[in-house]
Structure formats: structure tokens, C-alpha cells
Amino acid sequence: MSQRNLVSWTAMVTGFSQNLHYFEAISTFCEMRIAGENPTQFAFSSVIKACASVGLVEFGEQIHCLALKFGFASDIFVVSNLVDMYSKCGVMVNAYNVFQEMECKDEVLWTALIDGYAKNGPFEDALSAYKNMVKEGIGIDKFVLCSTLSACAALKALNFGKCLHSVMVKKGFELEISVGNALTDMYSKAGDMESASNVFGIDSDCRNIVACSSLIDGYVELDRMEDALSVYVRLRRQGIEPNEFTFSSLVKACSSQAILEQGTQLHAEVIKFNFDGNPFVSSVLVDMYGKCGLLDDSIQVFDEIENATEFAWNSMLSVFAQHGLGKDAIQLFNRMKNEGVEPNAITFFKAMEKTYGVVPREEHYSCVIDLLGRAGQLKEAEDFINKMPFEPNAFGWCSFLGACKIHGDKERGKLAAEKLMQLEPENSGAPVLLSNIYAKEQQWEDVRTLRKMMQDFNVKKLPGYSWVDVGNKTHIFGVEDWSHPQMKAIYDKLDALSGQIKAAGYVPCTDSIPLDVDVSVKEKILQHHSERLAIAFALISIPSGKPIIVKKNLRVCSDCHSAIKYISKVIGRKIIVRDNSRFHHFSNGLCSCGDFW
Structure with missing residues (x-):
């Protein structure tokens, strides 16, 4: 055009913006x-809409100033887009200020503000804004209802969400796909899975991947793995393709419950649907294999991630920490820094505030207590505790107590146990550990006093269980358990192993039994601990090419730890034991934990 007027310039800016060519819209506006x-x-x-879509909040602020200069401060179209722009860019203070300056507010303006609060928080402000919108008599549509439902989901505000559900039914929105998705998500996040399932099943059109993923995530959060997998099977039968959120939730569930068989099957599905290159899904797989004991698989998945996110690095660091591989964790941390990934509050402690501006939290202080305890620097650990800006949490005192037990520091152990019992009076771990310290010193009167105290306060020692997966079945064992159908073969194997490891140099650590009984009785009790029964069963059931992975609900006792080291040596197989503290990789008479756990 040889001559361009206001109409043609405006048409080009509007056309670019409406057809998603946002940078061209901004550039054309500047040329105009x-x-x-x-x-x-x-x-x-x-x-302004273009700025909102590409997140150019600073340029949007300049446009805002220009709009004020040209007298559009009260134009409903401009103001609505400004509120939407600030909301989408997460600058809710500016969004609210622009909103407040507008005298006549329509449903578009209210919706933009509520949606901003629902996405960025504070979520309570989204609910307050909705109430005010209703008081003002502004018309309610499905968009503002869905945004408010999203805030309810974040707050787990079930009652408010139910009220919104009633409004949706009254207005006839219930069968809308977006509304069904929002309702399913709200009920799932609030833990009301019965209502979520009812909404999910109202109409076949609601059964899309968004609703399915919300339902799966809700079941996963409640540890209802079978129900989550059932939804996955249903969506596949209906021809709905899963997305990265579907897989992330399901693999996360396998990770938290250490379900290796299901986890590997899901990994195959991830590859089938080409999500193995997705950084988030891969990060969850790294965590899953790590928690299931397959360290090499975890490392392999991590190494195959092309652009590892902060979450992926933290997952791999956590896996190394769980498996007691401190040097590997430090090397990985250095790699992380060299590749320009900034550590966050989960990653590390020393110099974190000075160098990276990350304020240390309780768990970081607890890690330092654990670190000093492992090094046997109990006085330094005690001094560190005294200088902390707050009292250690239960993990911190438990770490300190465990270190006192390992290094035989009775006095500091007593202090740690008392603090731990104050924090968690129902937890039997502290008195049991302190009882073991007294038993090691043969202070049987103190042991009896502790046992009486536990009886008086109705503190019951948690029974020890170990389990191992063979095929698709989990086999659980208790101490001196005779309930398994193959128990004769198991005990025969255990007797043979006991002879072999004694010949190799194993000496029973009877000090770990806090009972004033004969040594031979103590040896028999130790020999029939649950983890040894599980290992014996695994040896007669699992082929030599497969890893032996045993899980235990309590910490492995010092004698079993010593015995398993010798078992790995005499049978020439790697044994992985996950207790409630960490993974232990036993191989050729050594353990990855360095005999400290």
C-alpha cells in the first residue's frame, strides 16, 4: 500500500494477534x-493480548503507560486485556490495581482477575473475588466457574467446590467438556474420589485425557494404585491416548510403592507413545528405578535425557543419596553446576544462601547433623544443634541418636532419645535405639526401665517385616516366621548359609539383642530375622541372572548387616536391601553404605 491509514494499521495488528502471530503484532504496532x-x-x-501470550510483561507495562497517555484508562476492552496480561504474567498486584481503577466492571474483567488468582495465587483471593462478583450481580458463565473450581482444587476446598457444582447444574453447564474436566480435577484433588468418578462417568464426552489424568492423579495421591491402573486400562480401551501427565502420575505411584514390575511395564508404554524423550517423565522414571533398587537403570535413564531439567538432576542426586553413594552425588552436583543448572533448596546446604540466595530449611540442617554423625564428630554435631536457629526436627534427632548408637556415646544418645520421644511420643524407634545402646553396655536395669516406660505410655515396638517380589507376587516374612508354604526349604537354605558365613569369618553380634538371655538364644533369634528369611527364599526362587531386592519396614540391625555382607561374599551374588533409611548394596562382602546407616 502506498498509503496506510489508521484503519489498515489497526487491521494488521489485530489480524496478527488473532492468528497467533504475536511477535509480528508487537512489531507492527511499533511500526505504526x-x-x-x-x-x-x-x-x-x-x-496487549500479544504481550500476554508471549509473557512480555515489561513491554506490556510500556503499552499500559501509552494507553493511559492516550486516554484509554477506562476503556473496558483495554482494561480487560491489561488485567489478563498482568494475570498471565503472574503480576497479580498490577492486575488487581488496574481492576480496582475500573468503575464499571463486566464479566470479562472479573473472569480475568479470578483466572489470574486461580493460576498464580493467592487462591483464597480467587474465591473472594468470585463471591464479590456474585454480590455485584454480574452474570456467571462456565469460564469463571472453571477458574474458580481450579482455585478450589488447589485449596482442597471441597464444600465451596460442591456449591459451584450446584451452580453449574442449575445453569446447565454440567455436561460441558471443560466443566466436566474442572469438576473431576477439583474432586480428585480434594480426595473425594467417589464424586470424581461420578462426574467422570456422567457422559462419554467427558472421558478425555484431561479428566482421566485428573482421576488417575487423585487415586495415586490416596495410594489407590489398582484404581489408578484401572482408569488407565479404561482410557486405553476407549482409544484415548495418554499424555505425559498420565504417565508421570502412574510412574510416581510405582516409585512411592517401589512396584518394579508395574513400573517397567509403564516404561515400555512411555517408549511406545514417544514420551521417553520428555524430561519430566524421564525424571520420574529415574526416581522410580532408584527407589526400586535398580541404580544402573536409574543412571541409564538419566544419561539418556537430552535436556535434563532441575527436577531430573535432583531426582538423580536423591537416588545417589538413597543408595549411599556420596562421591557420585558430589560428582553429579559438579556436573550440574558446569552445565549451568542452578541448584535449588532441595539440592544442597553449604554456602547455599551466600552463593545462590537459597535460604536453608529444616531438612538441610538435619542433613548436616546426619553428615557430622556419620563422620563420628558427635561433639561437633551437638555444637551445631545448639547453634541452630530452631530445634531439630524428628529426622535430625533420629540421625543424631543413630550416630550415638554406632559410636557408643551413651550420654548424647540419651539426650537425643529424650528429645525424639518428646517430638514423637508414639514412635517406638527412639526407646528401642536407646535400649540397644544400654544393652551393648550390659546395663540391663536401664533396659528394663525403658521397657516399663514403653508399657506405661502404651508405646508398642513396631514388628519387623521383610518382603521380596517373585514374579507377580509379594512374599512377606516376619521374625521366626513359619507361615510360608516353602518354609522348610527356606530354613534349610538359611542353616546352610549360616554354616558357610561362619566358616568365612562371620561372628554373630549378640549385643544388638536387648535381652538378658543366653548367647545361644540370641544367636538363634538373630539367625531368623525377617530379612534373612526373605534372602534365603529369594536365593531358592530367583534365577542367578536377576537381582535380589529385599525390602524391610525397619532399619537393618547391625548383625543382619554383617551377615548379609558375608552371604554376598560366599554366594557370589549382589543383594540389595532397602530398609526404612536407605538402600544397601551388598557385594563381595562389602556394603555401599560403608557400615553406617
């Missing part, structure tokens, strides 16, 4: 200003 044209409210609205 250079050409000396004064923008209309439509040009301003279009360029």
Missing part, C-alpha cells in the same frame, strides 16, 4: 507508532 499513527482501543487491546 513510528509512522505517526495514534492507536485506537482495538490496536491497544490486540497488542
Whole structure:
């Protein structure tokens, strides 16, 4: 065009913005200003929308100033887009200020503000804004209802969400796909899976991947793995393709419950649907294999991630920490820094505030207590505790107590146990550990006093169980358990192993039994601990090419730890034991934990 007027410039800016060519819209707006044209409210609205879509909040602020200069501060189109722009860019203070300056507020303006609060928080403000919108008599549509439901989901505000559900039914929105998705998500996040399932099953059109993923995530959060997998099977039968969120939730569930068989099957599905290159899904797989004991698989998945996110690095660091591989964790941390990934509060402690501006939290202080305890620097650990800005949490005192037990520091152990019992009076771990310290010193009167105290306060020692997966079945063992159908073969194997490891140099650590009984009785009790029964069963059931992975609900006792080291040596197989503290990789008479756990 040889001559361009305000109409043609505005048409181009609006056209680019409406057809998702946002940078072209912004560039054309700038050219329009250079050409000396004064923008209309439509040009301003279009360029502000473009800024919102690409997150250019600083340029949007400049456009905001220009709009004020040209007298559009009260134009409903411009103001609505400004509120939407600030909301989408997470600057809710500016969004609220612009909203407040507008005298006549319509449903578009209210919706933009509520949606901003629902996405960025504070979520309570989204609910308050909705109430005020209703008081003002502004018309309610499905968009504002869905945004408010999203805030309810984040707050787990079930009662408010139910009220919104009633409004949706009254207005006839219930069968809308977006509404069904929002309701399913709200009920799932609030833990009301019965209502979530009812909404999910109202109409076949609601059964899309968004609703399915919400339902799966809700079941996963409640540890209802079978129900989550059932939804996955249903969506596959209906021809709905899963997305990265579906797989992330399911693999996360396998990770938390250490279900290796299901986890590997899901990994195959991930590859089938080409999500193995997704950084988030891969990060969850790293965590899953690590928690299931397959360290090499975890490392392999991590190494195959092309652009590892902060979450992926933290997952791999956590796996190394769980498996007692401190040097590997430090090397990985250095790699992380070299590749330009900034550590966050989960990653590390020393110099974190000074160098990276990350304020240390309780768990970081607890890690330092654990670190000093492992090094046997109990006085330094005690001094560190005394200088902390707050009292250690249960993990911190438990770490300190465990270190006192390992290094035989009775006095500091007593202090740690007392603090731990104050924090968690129902937890039997502290008195049991302190009892073991007294038993090691043969202070049987103190042991009896502790046992009486536990009886008086109705503190019951948690029974020890170990389990091992063979095929698709989990086999559980208790101490001196005779309930398994193959128990004769198991005990025969255990007797043979006991002879072999004694010949190799194993000496029973009877000090770990806090009972004033004969040594031979103590040896028999130790020999029939649950983890040894599980290992014996695994040896007669699992082929030599497969790993032996045993899980235990309590910490492995010092004698069993010693015995398993010798078992790994005499049978020439790697044994992985996950107790409630960490993974132990036993191989050729050594353990990855360095005999400290």
C-alpha cells in the first residue's frame, strides 16, 4: 500500500494477534507508532493480548503507560486485556490495581482477575473475588466457574467446590467438556474420589485425557494404585491416548510403592507413545528405578535425557543419596553446576544462601547433623544443634541418636532419645535405639526401665517385616516366621548359609539383642530375622541372572548387616536391601553404605 491509514494499521495488528502471530503484532504496532499513527482501543487491546501470550510483561507495562497517555484508562476492552496480561504474567498486584481503577466492571474483567488468582495465587483471593462478583450481580458463565473450581482444587476446598457444582447444574453447564474436566480435577484433588468418578462417568464426552489424568492423579495421591491402573486400562480401551501427565502420575505411584514390575511395564508404554524423550517423565522414571533398587537403570535413564531439567538432576542426586553413594552425588552436583543448572533448596546446604540466595530449611540442617554423625564428630554435631536457629526436627534427632548408637556415646544418645520421644511420643524407634545402646553396655536395669516406660505410655515396638517380589507376587516374612508354604526349604537354605558365613569369618553380634538371655538364644533369634528369611527364599526362587531386592519396614540391625555382607561374599551374588533409611548394596562382602546407616 502506498498509503496506510489508521484503519489498515489497526487491521494488521489485530489480524496478527488473532492468528497467533504475536511477535509480528508487537512489531507492527511499533511500526505504526513510528509512522505517526495514534492507536485506537482495538490496536491497544490486540497488542496487549500479544504481550500476554508471549509473557512480555515489561513491554506490556510500556503499552499500559501509552494507553493511559492516550486516554484509554477506562476503556473496558483495554482494561480487560491489561488485567489478563498482568494475570498471565503472574503480576497479580498490577492486575488487581488496574481492576480496582475500573468503575464499571463486566464479566470479562472479573473472569480475568479470578483466572489470574486461580493460576498464580493467592487462591483464597480467587474465591473472594468470585463471591464479590456474585454480590455485584454480574452474570456467571462456565469460564469463571472453571477458574474458580481450579482455585478450589488447589485449596482442597471441597464444600465451596460442591456449591459451584450446584451452580453449574442449575445453569446447565454440567455436561460441558471443560466443566466436566474442572469438576473431576477439583474432586480428585480434594480426595473425594467417589464424586470424581461420578462426574467422570456422567457422559462419554467427558472421558478425555484431561479428566482421566485428573482421576488417575487423585487415586495415586490416596495410594489407590489398582484404581489408578484401572482408569488407565479404561482410557486405553476407549482409544484415548495418554499424555505425559498420565504417565508421570502412574510412574510416581510405582516409585512411592517401589512396584518394579508395574513400573517397567509403564516404561515400555512411555517408549511406545514417544514420551521417553520428555524430561519430566524421564525424571520420574529415574526416581522410580532408584527407589526400586535398580541404580544402573536409574543412571541409564538419566544419561539418556537430552535436556535434563532441575527436577531430573535432583531426582538423580536423591537416588545417589538413597543408595549411599556420596562421591557420585558430589560428582553429579559438579556436573550440574558446569552445565549451568542452578541448584535449588532441595539440592544442597553449604554456602547455599551466600552463593545462590537459597535460604536453608529444616531438612538441610538435619542433613548436616546426619553428615557430622556419620563422620563420628558427635561433639561437633551437638555444637551445631545448639547453634541452630530452631530445634531439630524428628529426622535430625533420629540421625543424631543413630550416630550415638554406632559410636557408643551413651550420654548424647540419651539426650537425643529424650528429645525424639518428646517430638514423637508414639514412635517406638527412639526407646528401642536407646535400649540397644544400654544393652551393648550390659546395663540391663536401664533396659528394663525403658521397657516399663514403653508399657506405661502404651508405646508398642513396631514388628519387623521383610518382603521380596517373585514374579507377580509379594512374599512377606516376619521374625521366626513359619507361615510360608516353602518354609522348610527356606530354613534349610538359611542353616546352610549360616554354616558357610561362619566358616568365612562371620561372628554373630549378640549385643544388638536387648535381652538378658543366653548367647545361644540370641544367636538363634538373630539367625531368623525377617530379612534373612526373605534372602534365603529369594536365593531358592530367583534365577542367578536377576537381582535380589529385599525390602524391610525397619532399619537393618547391625548383625543382619554383617551377615548379609558375608552371604554376598560366599554366594557370589549382589543383594540389595532397602530398609526404612536407605538402600544397601551388598557385594563381595562389602556394603555401599560403608557400615553406617
